[in-house]
Amino acid sequence: MQADIQADTAVIISAKDEQDRIGATVEAAATLPGVDLVVVVDDGSTDATARIAEGGGAKVVRHSRNRGKAAAMETGASAVRLLDGDVPRHLLFLDADLGETAKQAGPLVEPVRDGSADMTIAVFTELVKLGGHGFVVRLSRDGIKRLTGWSASQPLNGQRCMTRAAFEAALPLAPGFGVETGLTVDLLRKGFRITEVEVPLAHRATGTDWRAQLHRARQFRDVGRALAAREPAVARQRDRLRRAGR
DSSP states (O other): OGGGSOOOEEEEEEESSOTTTHHHHHHHHTTSTTEEEEEEEEESOSSSHHHHHHHTTOEEEEESSOOOHHHHHHHHHHHHHHHOOSSOOEEEEEEGGGGGGGGGOHHHHHHHHTTSOSEEEEEEOSOOOOSSOHHHHHHHHHHHHHHHSOOOSSTTOOOEEEOHHHHHHTOSOOOGGGHHHHHHHHHHHTTOOEEEEEEOOOOOOOOOSHHHHHHHHHHHHHHHHHHHHTSOHHHHHHHHHHHTTO
């Protein structure tokens, strides 16, 4: 099956301190039909993430310090652009901790490849916490719905495939953990087509300790900022006046 599909897709993986899973993720991603390039952006890791990824066959780009997911996505896309031929590759973004389940990501590429979507978003069929507590997911889902009219099942899911044109239309990406929410709103507003695709992927579940709670608080902050930055100017002015007590 893979031999019948022309190589047209690059996988971009943002990773920080993922030495335990990055090797399996890279090797699985490289087996996806149509994938001929895997780029790992080592976002300031202090472990062996970069070495293991390179040993698994990935092209590795390193940030000397942690710059966050949005910056890593932009760095990865820039690296792919340098290696593109006459026809830009589609960009498949995957998390570093998917492990061998990354080999199930193929359905995310198909709607982009056949031209029926400009971006796909994964809907995990496995029961696993998706990097965001319920209140963060609701904030993102409700904000996307309010600003665009579109309802997302898993708005914080970072497993996405998109055309080069769609990616560049969304630049600059929303910073921090607001990147997925901002990306969805920006593309929908510009008329790009987005569809959700069920895939049997699974990553490491988030915990419940104080570090996990801090992570969720940062998510909530960044998603809120991404949505606020995309509110119509009239709504922003109204909110400023309300806060000022006028």
